[in-house]
Amino acid sequence: MIEERNKETLARAIAALPEQSAPNSIWASIDADLLELEQFDQITTAAKNLPTRFAPAGAWQNITADLDNPLSAKIRSLLSRSNRRWVAAAAFILLTAGWLIQEFTFTPDLPVTVYQEGEDASLLVSDWDTQEELIAEVISLYRARLASGQLHSDREWLAELLELNEARDELKHAMDRLGRDAQMIHQLASIERERASILKKMAQQI
């Protein structure tokens, strides 16, 4: 046993312990809690006393019919009062969707015309080759005039034109062999401009 001496001293002191005073505000909180709970009770009581509805007279016949024919029961279940709105809504959506698909997918028969463009061989020839025959004719005429003494000046134009022709031929050969690049095309264009300038002067002389 636990040994205690002068236990009555402790008992006297405990009996004399002061009592605490409960704050006055607590009753208001208890009152509010009780009021709220009583209101819940009233709702619960009212919910228990809600009126009873009587089953429709024909319900039992429908039940026995469903028990005898499960398939018709399923169909009736689908078309039950609570489902009717949804079935009607689903039918409306399906019909509307079908009409919209037909309206925008199926167009009336229209004649289809197909035209195939033919190949034009002249378009495939590089434009710098088109006038070579004319140039050759100008050179021939110019030489003839020089030989006949009808022209007195500028054999140099002819020589320069021939040099430009050779340069042009070499550049074209290099383009065929190595492929075209921007620099070669630029050089070729420059040669062509010079040739055109000389040919213009030679033609004026002729």
Added chain:
Amino acid sequence: MPITTTRMTEQELIDACLARDRLAQRELYNRYKNAMYTLAYRVMNDTELAQDVLQEGFVKVFRNLHKFRKQSTLGAWIKTIVIRTALSKIKRMPRFEEIQEHQYGSYVDWGDHIHVDYLEKAIQSLPEGYRMVFVLIEVEGYSHKEVADLLGISVGTSKSQLFYAKKKLRQLINRVS
């Protein structure tokens, strides 16, 4: 002529409370409020928590008054509700360790006199587990069996907790005095 609630006997007050007479409920609360608040405060050691316990406890009292079977006094029944409410509010219950009686080793001598204020302060300074057991057994008069049931501990644990509570209390009283 209706009798005022202050003159009602306890049974008349109970009957009126069961009829949801708010004045009777208030009178019942007034009769027990300080005792229950003091108990709640000693268990919780916090005034605000004690107020919460008092409020919640009395709402339970009025809601469950129809279950009161008069196997104890009304005061004892309300006290049990308040203690259970207080214990439910303690988030982490203290660890109660059982110690064999032969290990106790020493005795407690209370001397000739204990100053009440010192005792009050010493009780408040006790560790939570010691305080609960000491208050319930020595102040509120519960048995070790009842305390064991309330706290979910064994009777032996309750006894050893009380012994160490008293030793600690004696030390604290000596210190403050």
